[in-house]
Amino acid sequence: xxxxxxxxxxxxxxxxxxxxxxxxxxxxxxxxxxxxxxxxxxxxxxxxxxxxxxxxxxxxxxxxxxxxxxxxxxxxxxxxxxxxxxxxxxxxxxxxxxxxxxxxxxxxxxxxx
Amino acid sequence: xxxxxxxxxxxxxxxxxxxxxxxxxxxxxxxxxxxxxxxxxxxxxxxxxxxxxxxxxxxxxxxxxxxxxxxxxxxxxxxxxxxxxxxxxxxxxxxxxxxxxxxxxxxxxxxxx
Numbered sequence: 001x002x003x004x005x006x007x008x009x010x011x012x013x014x015x016x017x018x019x020x021x022x023x024x025x026x027x028x029x030x031x032x033x034x035x036x037x038x039x040x041x042x043x044x045x046x047x048x049x050x051x052x053x054x055x056x057x058x059x060x061x062x063x064x065x066x067x068x069x070x071x072x073x074x075x076x077x078x079x080x081x082x083x084x085x086x087x088x089x090x091x092x093x094x095x096x097x098x099x100x101x102x103x104x105x106x107x108x109x110x111x112x113x
Numbered sequence: 114x115x116x117x118x119x120x121x122x123x124x125x126x127x128x129x130x131x132x133x134x135x136x137x138x139x140x141x142x143x144x145x146x147x148x149x150x151x152x153x154x155x156x157x158x159x160x161x162x163x164x165x166x167x168x169x170x171x172x173x174x175x176x177x178x179x180x181x182x183x184x185x186x187x188x189x190x191x192x193x194x195x196x197x198x199x200x201x202x203x204x205x206x207x208x209x210x211x212x213x214x215x216x217x218x219x220x221x222x223x224x225x226x
Binding site for chain 1: 155
């Protein structure tokens with residue numbers, strides 16, 4: 001059974017048109033992450049939540065926002081997508097700090113046209 | 114802050130040959146180390162993790178890794194690879210007192226018949 005679910009798997013959006021990617025989890029984990037992964041590159045951490053505490057990476061553009069309305073759901077909002085935002089977006093969850101492993105969803109492939 | 118270096122961007126190998134994928138980390142605090150595998154257009158799947166104790170860690174699909182504190186390394190090995198092992202492999206680190214999971218740049222393992 002899928003434990004971290006990302007919808008949709010593939011998303012096409014127009015340049016400048018706001019888009020929202022969603023992630024849900026059935027693991028009841030405290031931590032939820034959003035990563036951006038461009039072709040042949042490492043996943044880059046955009047931000048993460050520990051429960052409701054939001055942690056933004058210093059180099060995450062303001063164009064990227066996130067919401068976590070409850071434990072199970074987390075959203076990534078891109079306010080004005082540019083061509084450079086085309087990437088795979090990965091959501092992951094973790095039980096907590098330190099030793100806890102991260103569980104990843106299948107990812108959402110975002111195309112900007 | 115923690116960081117991870119994967120020295121090899123690509124590793125070509127013939128089927129049934131042994132393979133080693135290299136990973137070095139840096140951290141001023143105790144760390145937890147992970148190896149993940151990513152197949153095309155998929156999320157990341159945990160292969161194995163080092164938390165503490167025995168420095169030799171066994172994972173899924175016949176992979177193992179050895180933690181070497183003096184050399185700050187966590188190299189991944191498999192004694193005999195299969196075509197199905199062709200994928201991208203990421204080393205990741207998390208400091209003991211943080212939520213953040215940081216990835217290396219990845220190593221593309223290509224297994225040839």
